[in-house]
Amino acid sequence: MYYRNIWNEVPEPKVEHAPSRFGRALGKYTVRVLDACTDCLKCVAICPQGVFQSKGNRLPPTLDHLCLGVECAKKPNRCVKNCPVNAIRVGLNPSSKALGDHRWTPDLLMSAWHMAETGKLPPNDLEYRVGESEGGFDKLRFRFPKQPPIPDLDRSQIDTCVSLNKKKDGRFDIMIPIPIYGGGMSFGSISQITMLSRIRAFAAWGSYTSTGEGGYPEALYPFDDHIITQVATGLFGVKEETIKRVKIIEFKYAQGAKPGLGGHLLGPKVTEAVARIRETVPGTSLFSPFPFHSVYSIEDHKKHLDWIKTVNPKGLVSVKVSTPSDVDMVAVGSYFAGAHIIHLDGSYGGTGAAPDVAKKNIAMPIEYAIPKVHSFLVNEGVRDELTLIASGGIRSAFDVAKAIALGADGVVTGTSELVALECVRCHNCESGRGCARGIATTDPELVGLMDLQWGTQRIINTLSCWKDQLQEILFRLGLRSIRELVGNTEVLAHLDYSGARPDDDIRSSLV
Amino acid sequence: MPKKYHIDVQPIANRFPVIGRSGIVDWGEGCLKCAKCVKTECIYGVYKNRSFSTSIMADTIDEFCKSCFRCVQGCPKRLIHKTINPEWETLGDELYTPEIISINWEQAATGKIPVSGAGYGGKFSGAGFDSMWTDMSEIVRPTRDGIHGREYISTVVDLGRRLPRLEFDNNGKLLSKLPHSIRIPIPIVFDIFPFGDLSPRVWSAVVAAAVRLGTLVIMPYENAKRYPDFAAQIVALLSNDLIGKVDVSHFRMVELPDDRNTLESLVFLKRQFPELIVSVRMEAKSSPDNFRRVLEYNSSQVDVIHYVANENGHEPGIQNGLHLKDLIREINSGLLKEGLRDQVNLLASGGIAMAEHVIKSLLCGANLVGVDISLLIALECRVCRNCRDGLPCPVSISKINPKWGTQRIVNLVGAWHNQLLEMMGAMGIREARRLRGEQGRVMFREDLENDTFAQLFTEPNF
Numbered sequence A: 001m002y003y004r005n006i007w008n009e010v011p012e013p014k015v016e017h018a019p020s021r022f023g024r025a026l027g028k029y030t031v032r033v034l035d036a037c038t039d040c041l042k043c044v045a046i047c048p049q050g051v052f053q054s055k056g057n058r059l060p061p062t063l064d065h066l067c068l069g070v071e072c073a074k075k076p077n078r079c080v081k082n083c084p085v086n087a088i089r090v091g092l093n094p095s096s097k098a099l100g101d102h103r104w105t106p107d108l109l110m111s112a113w114h115m116a117e118t119g120k121l122p123p124n125d126l127e128y129r130v131g132e133s134e135g136g137f138d139k140l141r142f143r144f145p146k147q148p149p150i151p152d153l154d155r156s157q158i159d160t161c162v163s164l165n166k167k168k169d170g171r172f173d174i175m176i177p178i179p180i181y182g183g184g185m186s187f188g189s190i191s192q193i194t195m196l197s198r199i200r201a202f203a204a205w206g207s208y209t210s211t212g213e214g215g216y217p218e219a220l221y222p223f224d225d226h227i228i229t230q231v232a233t234g235l236f237g238v239k240e241e242t243i244k245r246v247k248i249i250e251f252k253y254a255q256g257a258k259p260g261l262g263g264h265l266l267g268p269k270v271t272e273a274v275a276r277i278r279e280t281v282p283g284t285s286l287f288s289p290f291p292f293h294s295v296y297s298i299e300d301h302k303k304h305l306d307w308i309k310t311v312n313p314k315g316l317v318s319v320k321v322s323t324p325s326d327v328d329m330v331a332v333g334s335y336f337a338g339a340h341i342i343h344l345d346g347s348y349g350g351t352g353a354a355p356d357v358a359k360k361n362i363a364m365p366i367e368y369a370i371p372k373v374h375s376f377l378v379n380e381g382v383r384d385e386l387t388l389i390a391s392g393g394i395r396s397a398f399d400v401a402k403a404i405a406l407g408a409d410g411v412v413t414g415t416s417e418l419v420a421l422e423c424v425r426c427h428n429c430e431s432g433r434g435c436a437r438g439i440a441t442t443d444p445e446l447v448g449l450m451d452l453q454w455g456t457q458r459i460i461n462t463l464s465c466w467k468d469q470l471q472e473i474l475f476r477l478g479l480r481s482i483r484e485l486v487g488n489t490e491v492l493a494h495l496d497y498s499g500a501r502p503d504d505d506i507r508s509s510l511v
Numbered sequence B: 001m002p003k004k005y006h007i008d009v010q011p012i013a014n015r016f017p018v019i020g021r022s023g024i025v026d027w028g029e030g031c032l033k034c035a036k037c038v039k040t041e042c043i044y045g046v047y048k049n050r051s052f053s054t055s056i057m058a059d060t061i062d063e064f065c066k067s068c069f070r071c072v073q074g075c076p077k078r079l080i081h082k083t084i085n086p087e088w089e090t091l092g093d094e095l096y097t098p099e100i101i102s103i104n105w106e107q108a109a110t111g112k113i114p115v116s117g118a119g120y121g122g123k124f125s126g127a128g129f130d131s132m133w134t135d136m137s138e139i140v141r142p143t144r145d146g147i148h149g150r151e152y153i154s155t156v157v158d159l160g161r162r163l164p165r166l167e168f169d170n171n172g173k174l175l176s177k178l179p180h181s182i183r184i185p186i187p188i189v190f191d192i193f194p195f196g197d198l199s200p201r202v203w204s205a206v207v208a209a210a211v212r213l214g215t216l217v218i219m220p221y222e223n224a225k226r227y228p229d230f231a232a233q234i235v236a237l238l239s240n241d242l243i244g245k246v247d248v249s250h251f252r253m254v255e256l257p258d259d260r261n262t263l264e265s266l267v268f269l270k271r272q273f274p275e276l277i278v279s280v281r282m283e284a285k286s287s288p289d290n291f292r293r294v295l296e297y298n299s300s301q302v303d304v305i306h307y308v309a310n311e312n313g314h315e316p317g318i319q320n321g322l323h324l325k326d327l328i329r330e331i332n333s334g335l336l337k338e339g340l341r342d343q344v345n346l347l348a349s350g351g352i353a354m355a356e357h358v359i360k361s362l363l364c365g366a367n368l369v370g371v372d373i374s375l376l377i378a379l380e381c382r383v384c385r386n387c388r389d390g391l392p393c394p395v396s397i398s399k400i401n402p403k404w405g406t407q408r409i410v411n412l413v414g415a416w417h418n419q420l421l422e423m424m425g426a427m428g429i430r431e432a433r434r435l436r437g438e439q440g441r442v443m444f445r446e447d448l449e450n451d452t453f454a455q456l457f458t459e460p461n462f
Helices: A042-046 A106-118 A192-204 A218-226 A240-245 A272-278 A298-311 A327-337 A356-361 A366-380 A397-406 A415-420 A452-477 B070-074 B098-110 B200-213 B228-233 B262-272 B288-299 B324-338 B355-364 B373-378 B402-427 B445-451 B453-457
Strands: A029-033 A088-092 A140-142 A180-182 A227-232 A248-252 A316-321 A341-345 A387-391 A410-413 A492-494 B022-026 B080-084 B132-134 B157-160 B181-184 B188-190 B217-220 B234-237 B253-257 B277-283 B304-308 B345-349 B368-371 B442-444
Touching: A106 A415, A106 A452, A140 A397, A140 A452, A180 A192, A192 A218, A192 A415, A192 A452, A218 A227, A227 A240, A240 A298, A248 A298, A248 A341, A298 A316, A298 A327, A316 A327, A327 A341, A327 A366, A341 A366, A356 B132, A356 B355, A356 B402, A366 A387, A366 A397, A366 B445, A366 B453, A397 A410, A397 A452, A397 A492, A410 A415, A415 A452, A492 B453, B070 B080, B098 B373, B098 B402, B132 B355, B132 B402, B157 B277, B157 B345, B188 B200, B188 B217, B188 B402, B200 B217, B200 B228, B200 B402, B228 B234, B253 B262, B253 B304, B262 B277, B262 B288, B277 B288, B288 B304, B288 B324, B304 B324, B324 B345, B324 B355, B355 B368, B355 B402, B355 B442, B368 B373, B373 B402, B442 B445, B445 B453
Parallel strands: A180 A410, A227 A248, A248 A316, A316 A341, A341 A387, A387 A410, B188 B368, B217 B234, B234 B253, B253 B277, B277 B304, B304 B345, B345 B368
Antiparallel strands: A029 A088, A140 A492, B022 B080, B132 B442, B157 B181
16 A cells, blocks of 8 residues: 555546435435335346445445436336335435525536536436526527538547637647636635645646635645636735746636625635635635726736736736626727736626625626627637636536537636535535535535545546537537637527527437 | 714514525434434534424424535435425515515624625526616726725715706805705615504604614604604605695605695695605606606606605506616606706605615616615515405514614615615715616616627527
8 A cells, every 4th residue: 555645646537436425415306215125136136227236135225316217217127116015115306496596406406416426417307408597598509400410520539629828929828628617716715625626627637727816825836737826806815926836827807796896705714724825814804805906997907917927927817807788898908908818707606705686786697798798809800819718607518518609718617616516505605614515614624524536536527527518519510629619609599589499408428 | 074874783683483495304203313313413503403482383493404405415214304495485475585585584683784605596687677787897997986995985865956057156156046955874765664564663663763774764644743753754745635734844855645736735835845855756657647747746846756666666557567677767768858857856666675676776767765565574574465454464563672673674774785885886886876877887688688699599580
């Protein structure tokens, strides 16, 4: 035996089974085995999904999240009908309704957990593409041709790379192999293990993760080449040294969940370690100012970017803004100020803590902002020299593809990784010790609920499944590269405008 | 520097256990009596702190649970479940949804602005106020006020007529006589309750809250005259047949109903009491006749047009009538076209259920809003409307301790005020008076749809 220090290691992007940390995973269906069971284990042989397992000739608690549902269970050759003592009951899980919300429905949460566990789409009837918010992505569908336009296209060879430096200005020429990188989640809002799980998983796929505004903990140093350091209005932990460490620097002007407001980190989550990195006092609530008080014009904005470019002469600069009515002007202004990436964060994006009134009401959802900015940049003739990144409510691979079809080059995610780590969207990350599930917390006891290797693996699996889905979507559309999808709204239908109700389920190819 | 406006919020307990969104269903049968039961591991101590409440004859467990699902997943026999509470689901109505009632309860109890983790979890958009997003300012906006701390944001509004211009003599001395006005520190007044288990205790609580907040409360004259000491904060709603018969000299502001005799009453009051602010309470209806009367009242020097929508914020007495936001926009742009908008104040009420509705009404064109049912919710109202049918109030609002009621209302308005500041700060607007009709700083869903999806996805033959 020897000790492998995984804390310094970029893992392989390989799918490995990573089951739930908490007893049994939550599923859409429950399988109950009554006391009449005689442990004959006939069901173990019958079930195609492995809901029933044997353990020393006994039947341990079932893995009911794998169950295909009532329809399957009642078939003549399946478990219910074949139990000699009629001891198996299958029904809907009564708890599932209490999970999630309109954007992250119980189905979407559970399918995301399935992807994180297995790297595959759920084989049962869980809805894995959209939520029930009744607008935006949830009303968009892909219009796949009946037959794949290029039938001999090798799915695994379909190109999903995105260039982050389209300026070709002699700075780092960075291509990420998947059109996704990790959004800023600060140390303090999430635990160090969560932070490193995200960083390692994105690194495994050759992509990046932003530090968020909470500074640059030393534990991140081994992954310098996969990190985007964030400069936000609070300037917590921003030093020349951290700006020089990385290849991409991100200016956070605003955050979609609380546009026009600074970051919030409430006192109880500001532990000794968090305070040290942020150079503040433990236990004090940290409210970042808004806006950058050094930036009141586009010239000031350019000065900001020039400052970073001088400190780090090879680094790329990303500008993260929210989505006000003049977001298109902001985007083109950022281009002329010298940004490589313009990152739009829509109003339904994630946060560790924000006033509810801000999350719901300020700035426009990302679905409107993407086409608005894309077409404006095209008309200005600068679209090809800027990478347009969208975030704020990207929950599934379908959301990724839709965002790109609306005009983005790629996306940034955050919440979906936390869901992969078994977030249940209880919305309590802001208070007290933080997350009861050990994800968005800095409490020493709760942090211990998650192990780094497991966390990394869950996110690697999710990204793997997303990549497969993206390639399948491109295959069905007959596109050889994700870049052919950018701004290609012809492949989409919007249910409010279209008589057709296209079915874009791709499960049959990917279970 | 002027005295800062400060609302003194203090946490104050509920009288009844809160009806929560979800409940724990805990079957004892089949329990294995594990040595380390998941219930002992609850990080919120829910199972430790539960007790039996005799006021509701039920377990208080659901008040503490935060739905982390760890016990649900952890129990090896799957004996613990979470379900949506049917009592919660049936709270309120279409506008006063269970979510809105719960969040107002919470604000009345804590006085704090609701802050939570994780992104927005609601619908993409909806009817009425839910089809608007307010704007914010990022970097390149010359119109952005420098806001150096939220204490510099003012929510003051003035009720009274405004002169089109000021006139000075050759020596720079002001010649114009400034009209009288009332200045209140928040763009919110208390309006008449459309229903409620009301009693003198409730009225005392409401009046005392208005006094503490420095705002106004509109109430029928019969009620208003019972609080002579607080007449400065009370707007007496008179009927036209009372004009000239009752003494209104101690009020700063009165309101008249909109009927055949209103114009006459208005002229009379303005002549007799030049300093009295007079409002006319009109049904918020989209009709040329309505607007014609608004113009008439304006030319007779009315100070305030009070546009009243129905309980759910729509045109009263009409099936599928317009929403208050559209009614406000209509009268606002009508007055703008006539060049009269600055002369008169527009007070909008009916269906103001959340803090965001206040600012959205202002952005559509109101000067201030009136709130009603939300104040009852602060007193734990469940919007069941039993009282309207003569049935007992499930939370006996008429029996409240007035001091408790006052603090609850102060808390709710304090939390709303704080949210106003947040949203104004985000917009870079330092003055609530400047919000009025600022439709360039708000995004309507229909406009966004037309600019984007309608262009991309409209099919020619559909």
